Amino acid sequence: MFNAIVITKHDEQLTELTSIDKSTLSNGDVTVDVAYSTLNYKDALAICQKPGVVRQWPMIPGIDLAGTVIESSSDRFAAGDKVLLNGYGVGEVHTGGLAQIARVKGEWLVPLPKGISLKQSMAIGTAGYTAMLSVLALEQQGVTPSSGDILVTGAAGGVGSIATSLLSKLGYTVIAVSGRSEQTSYLKTLGASEVLPRSDFESSAKPLAKERFAGVIDVAGSNILANAISQTQYGGVVTACGLAAGMDLPTSVAPFILRGVKLIGIDSVMAPMQDRLAAWDRLTKDLDLSMLDSMTQTVGLNEVQELAPQLLKGQVRGRTVVDVND
Structure with a gap:
């Protein structure tokens, strides 16, 4: 069992932080021990039950994730690899990163670029x-x-x-x-x-x-x-x-x-992998990481639901990293 934010829909949508098992996760050939996720505008829309984001239920929101591979049948990644993911419908039609475990397609994953940590990769997100x-x-x-x-x-x-x-x-x-x-x-x-x-x-x-x-x-x-x-x-x-x-x-x-x-x-969700790799390569060269730290706050999973409506109202500055194990 592990912790996740889960959105369900019966007569109405319900968002809650709860304990689940891997049966809730979408199919994929790589399982990731998630270290960090983020809170983005699209995540806030989903968490606040705004229409047009979540299209399958139950859904774990979180369009970003970073962590360590724990299981893989993909020829691109092996257990122990550090990876990150942005987009591809994760958090919308495929269970996402606001959970301690994620199961995704290996073709969606980017190897963690050299010179940045898992946490910094999500501060970028x-x-x-x-x-x-x-x-x-x-x-x-x-x-x-x-x-x-x-x-x-x-x-x-x-x-x-x-x-x-x-x-x-x-x-x-x-x-x-x-x-x-x-x-x-x-x-x-x-x-x-x-x-x-x-x-x-x-x-x-x-x-x-x-x-x-x-x-x-x-x-x-x-x-x-x-x-x-x-x-x-x-x-x-x-x-x-x-x-x-x-x-x-x-x-x-x-x-x-x-x-x-x-x-x-500019489409970040389905951008080709070559464009993603080029963007991440430039980020490692051109982004001032000390400046990144100054624009980033870190919260735990239990704080996400409170922050989501604040983000939609424009009351959250810069970047919000979610430590899914806090």
């Missing part, structure tokens, strides 16, 4: 891996530090915090957007040159506004993304990786056909 995919997309489209300012929305959250730190270390000028003015000093510590209030981006967007940003990393969607696009300079690149403000995009084609703006979607 899907948020940091998504941020790195976004940075790589800007680079691949030719956006360099000399191109101009880079806007990061939701900057005090997980993706935004790591994106701000990464971009700053790489020499970019970062303009952060946050709905929490009290986080200004935190964001400047991460490397933001300027912090703009979220309210500047929440009203209906003009088709074209004054050109300001060479690139954008957006986690919000809706009017925030629309306003960011309208302010992107000629030939600029906007990456979209989240929908915290909504799934809609109330804009026009004007920025794309009159300014040649590019909108790049």
